[in-house]
Amino acid sequence: MFTIRDVKETDREVLFAMEKEFYEGPACDHTVPEENFEATLKECLRSRQYARMLMLEDETGVVGYFNMSLTWSNEAGGQTVLLEELFFKPEARGKGYGTKVFAWVEEEYPDAKRYRLEATPCNEKAIALYKRLGYEGLDYYQMIKER
Known part of the structure; x- marks a missing residue:
C-alpha cells in the first residue's frame, strides 16, 4: 500500500539523506x-x-519524498503548483508510485490552473513519465540570481 503524508520532525534524518541523494x-x-x-x-x-513537504511510504516504510511550492501566476490565471522535488529510493522506482504522486497532487489541488516542474535533460526516465502524464516542454530559458 502506497501512502502520502506531510513531513514530521521525526522524519529529519531519513529526509535529509534522501535530499542529499536527490x-x-x-x-x-x-x-x-x-x-x-x-x-x-x-x-x-x-x-x-x-x-509543502510530503513523505512517501509503502509497506516497507519511507520510500521517497516530494517537495512542492504554491504560488499565484498571472500567466496561468490562478494558483500554480510548482513540483520542486520528487525522489524515490532505488528499490521503489518503477512501481507506479510517481504516477500516484501526480494523481494525488491534482486531487489535493483541483483548482490549480497550472502544475509546473523542471527536469534536467539527462533525467530521461522522469521526463518520459512527465510527458506520459500530459506535461509539455517550455521553450523558456530559466535564470536565477542567488542572494
Whole structure:
C-alpha cells in the first residue's frame, strides 16, 4: 500500500539523506547546502501556505519524498503548483508510485490552473513519465540570481 503524508520532525534524518541523494543525482545539476534542507523542513512544519513537504511510504516504510511550492501566476490565471522535488529510493522506482504522486497532487489541488516542474535533460526516465502524464516542454530559458 502506497501512502502520502506531510513531513514530521521525526522524519529529519531519513529526509535529509534522501535530499542529499536527490541533489547528487541526475535530477539536479548542482548540490545544495544542508542548511537549506533545515530551512525548508522548518518552514514546512510551520505552515503549508506556500511550501509543502510530503513523505512517501509503502509497506516497507519511507520510500521517497516530494517537495512542492504554491504560488499565484498571472500567466496561468490562478494558483500554480510548482513540483520542486520528487525522489524515490532505488528499490521503489518503477512501481507506479510517481504516477500516484501526480494523481494525488491534482486531487489535493483541483483548482490549480497550472502544475509546473523542471527536469534536467539527462533525467530521461522522469521526463518520459512527465510527458506520459500530459506535461509539455517550455521553450523558456530559466535564470536565477542567488542572494
